[in-house]
Amino acid sequence: MSGHSKWKTIKHKKAAADAQRSKLFTKLIKEITVAARSGGGDPVHNAALRALLEKAKKLNMPQDNAMRAIKKGTGELPGVHYESHMYEGYGPAGIAVMVEVLTDNKNRAVAELRSMFTRKGGTLAENGAVSWMFERSGVITARGETDITEDALVEALLEFSIKDLSLDDGNWTVVCDPQEMEAVKSVLERVGMTIEDSEVAFLAQNATSLDENQSQLAYDFLEAVEELDDVQNVYANVE
Numbered sequence: 001m002s003g004h005s006k007w008k009t010i011k012h013k014k015a016a017a018d019a020q021r022s023k024l025f026t027k028l029i030k031e032i033t034v035a036a037r038s039g040g041g042d043p044v045h046n047a048a049l050r051a052l053l054e055k056a057k058k059l060n061m062p063q064d065n066a067m068r069a070i071k072k073g074t075g076e077l078p079g080v081h082y083e084s085h086m087y088e089g090y091g092p093a094g095i096a097v098m099v100e101v102l103t104d105n106k107n108r109a110v111a112e113l114r115s116m117f118t119r120k121g122g123t124l125a126e127n128g129a130v131s132w133m134f135e136r137s138g139v140i141t142a143r144g145e146t147d148i149t150e151d152a153l154v155e156a157l158l159e160f161s162i163k164d165l166s167l168d169d170g171n172w173t174v175v176c177d178p179q180e181m182e183a184v185k186s187v188l189e190r191v192g193m194t195i196e197d198s199e200v201a202f203l204a205q206n207a208t209s210l211d212e213n214q215s216q217l218a219y220d221f222l223e224a225v226e227e228l229d230d231v232q233n234v235y236a237n238v239e
Contacts, residue, residue: 025061027232028052029069030102034082036073047182051198058196080104084232088131089117089124092217093210096130096237097122098202103230112228120221133237134202137163138181140174142193148172156191160184171196175203204237 032052039046043053049070056066072079085106087099103109117124153165153172160183164175172193176184178200185195210218218238226234 023227023229024059025065026229027102028056028059028061029065030082031232032056032066032069033073033079034084034102036070037075038073041070041074041076048200050182054195055197085109086127086131087113087124088127088129089122090130091117091122091221091236092120093208093214095208095210095218096133096204097222097225098131098134098235099225099231100233100235101230102232105230109228109230112230113225116225116228120224121217122221122225130237131202133206134204134235135163136178137201137203138176138178138184139197139199139201139203140176140181140185140188140195141197142172142174142185142188142195143170144172144193148191148193152191156187157184160187201233202235204235206237207239208237209239 032049035046035049035052039048041049043050053066068077071077082102082104083106085101085103087101087110089097089099091097099113101109101113114124116122150165150167153174154162157165157174157176160180161177162174162184163177164173166173172188174184174188181198181200185198189195215238218236222234222236222238225231
């Protein structure tokens, strides 16, 4: 499975560096609100909400912020109605891009997205133009308290549909079926690992190799798109 290596590492490092920025909190609050609206405000029975609250805790988001977001989602407090949309297109060097948007104003979101694509050397495309290159997957990042081998992990996860398993800078990344993500997390914790992050993401099935100049243009483009207020996630088929 590709599309989850260097670009993903850049995103995680950026998130860690920006953990106290209000923009990061704002995006997470939107997701919590939508998750609570669609699946209820009880994280015990809402896996998506539970994962988001875990992420909020790791980023040191004040608990009051998360609770207000949940209440806005369930209707206990008045709030903005956000809608989720997925857009597809091409970036510099022809890379395939999928952009997840969460917005209260679709027209504004599309206009800003189209403008950024144009300014940074990309082009928005029709639905279905590149989505066939990506697969919806559960992605879990975990760190072991003790050294654990790949063979040991594979054995522990034999009953699951594991698509990829890799180690980078002490963190294991496990790619699995989205429906199995919570069960896989439980097994990882049972073998002594700490869950650092988990999400449902669209991963490219094949990555595009770029030269140094193209890579810089592509990463600049992806970061600029991700900085837009209404953009929640950006997926691309770059290494």
